[in-house]
Amino acid sequence: MTDVTAPDSNAPAYSVSELAFALKRTLETSYSHVRLRGELSKVTHHSNGHVYLTIKDDKSAIDGVVWKGAVRGLGVRPEHGLEVIVTGKITTYPAGSRYQIVIESMEAAGVGALLAQLERLKARLHAEGLFDAARKRPLPTMPAVVGVITSPTGAVIRDILHRIRDRWPCHVLVWPVVVQGDQAAAQVAGAIRGFNAITPGGATPRPDIIIVARGGGSVEDLWAFNDETLARTVAASEIPLISAVGHETDTTLIDFVSDRRAPTPTAAAEIATPVLGELRALVSDYDRRLNRSGARLIEDRRTRLVSAARGLPRPADLLALAQQRFDIAAGRLDAALGRNTAVHAQALLRVTAR
CATH class of the missing domain: 2.40.50.140 (Nucleic acid-binding proteins)
Structure with a gap:
């Protein structure tokens, strides 16, 4: 007779897969x-x-x-x-x-x-040389076309357009983007690439300079401008770029890789454009200084000529001795011609008397 151990429970046994699932x-x-x-x-x-x-x-x-x-x-x-x-x-x-x-x-x-x-990201990009001053491009002094990447609504775009209009007659291209949230970094990077892709001399004018602008906000509000892909896009831009994100005390990653950082969007407009009135005044001042310099140069040359002339003998003195010799020679020539004529006259008389 075989002993059989009774089960401890009447519960059905799970398979491993059944329990796992x-x-x-x-x-x-x-x-x-x-x-x-x-x-x-x-x-x-x-x-x-x-x-x-x-x-x-x-x-x-x-x-x-x-x-x-x-x-x-x-x-x-x-x-x-x-x-x-x-x-x-x-x-x-x-x-x-x-x-x-x-x-x-x-x-x-x-x-x-x-x-x-x-x-950590800043340290990595700095080690790659993206913050080096040597790689930053000089800004054009008199841009014909200014590209602005910002929100199409709000005070920022109005301030930039107003400031540029007051300072410098140029064409402004606005590329509208969202400047906060998950899509902001991708849209701003796409706008930078879009401006760089414009063919020079084509139907759409290519910007000579780009402004990336946004108003102030919290660290979270501005975080899109700390995106690594956006920072690399800014660094790779062939068109000089000014970053103007937040207020003067705000700093984002693209400030380090851009060609110039502006403390405010309005300041970016001032950095990007000269003042036409000031240039006109400067040209007028240069014209006055050139005329005065030219007048002084001519007067200096006249004074030096007069001084040099004083050291030279007078033309009359140079010709006096020669004139005297000429007069003596002329007098002798006249007397000689008279004597010669008399001699020939006498000879003619002798011939005719024969």
């Missing part, structure tokens, strides 16, 4: 939308466009993934050491009994995290 459904149902705060580590930007990472705090860690389609919509670029707040859903990977968060949105966890990320 049951846990997957439970987690995805219970945690279909979560916000998670932590520090990024092990950030990997895969060649297929996905981003794999780990979010951790001082006690725990959870793996995460950002699918390719969601990467462009992230508020910040995932980097190692960045503290973030992410939104997504929890899911599992049954084959490995692991769970992870599928991230749909990501933002920096406060201004401090944003500024820390910015400092």
Whole structure:
């Protein structure tokens, strides 16, 4: 007779797959939308466009993934050491009994995290030489066409147009963009590339100088102008570019790579254009100075000629001795001719007397 151990429970036994997928459904149902705060580590930007990472705090860690389609919509670029707040859903990977968060949105966890990320980016671009003064292009002194990239509404564009109109007669091209939010950096970069793509001498005039402008705001409001792609686009612009983002105390990444930083949008208009009235006054002053200089030069040459003339003998004195010799010779010639005539007359008489 064989002994058989009685089962401890009448509950059915799960297969491994059944349990794994049951846990997957439970987690995805219970945690279909979560916000998670932590520090990024092990950030990997895969060649297929996905981003794999780990979010951790001082006690725990959870793996995460950002699918390719969601990467462009992230508020910040995932980097190692960045503290973030992410939104997504929890899911599992049954084959490995692991769970992870599928991230749909990501933002920096406060201004401090944003500024820390910015400092790292600045250091990297500085090391590449994008901040070097030697690579900055000189601004044209008298531009015929000024390109302005800014919002088409608001005080900024009105102030720039008004200031340019008061100072310098030129053509102004406005490329309208949004200057805040997720689309701002891409639109501004596209506008810069668009101005540079205009063919010189074509139907649309190509700007001689570009102004990128925006009014003041918080660090978050101006954050689009700290975008790495935008900064590289500014640095690559063939047309000289002035950055005028925020107020005098505001500084963004494109200020370091632009050819000139203006403290305000109005100041950018003043930097980009001369004052016609001042140029006219300057030309008039140059004309007066040229006339005075020419008059002084002529007077100086006249004085030097008179002084030189005083050192030369008078023409009458030079001719006096020669005149005297001429008079003596003329007198002798006259007497000689008279004697010669008398001699020939006598000879003629003798001949005729025969």
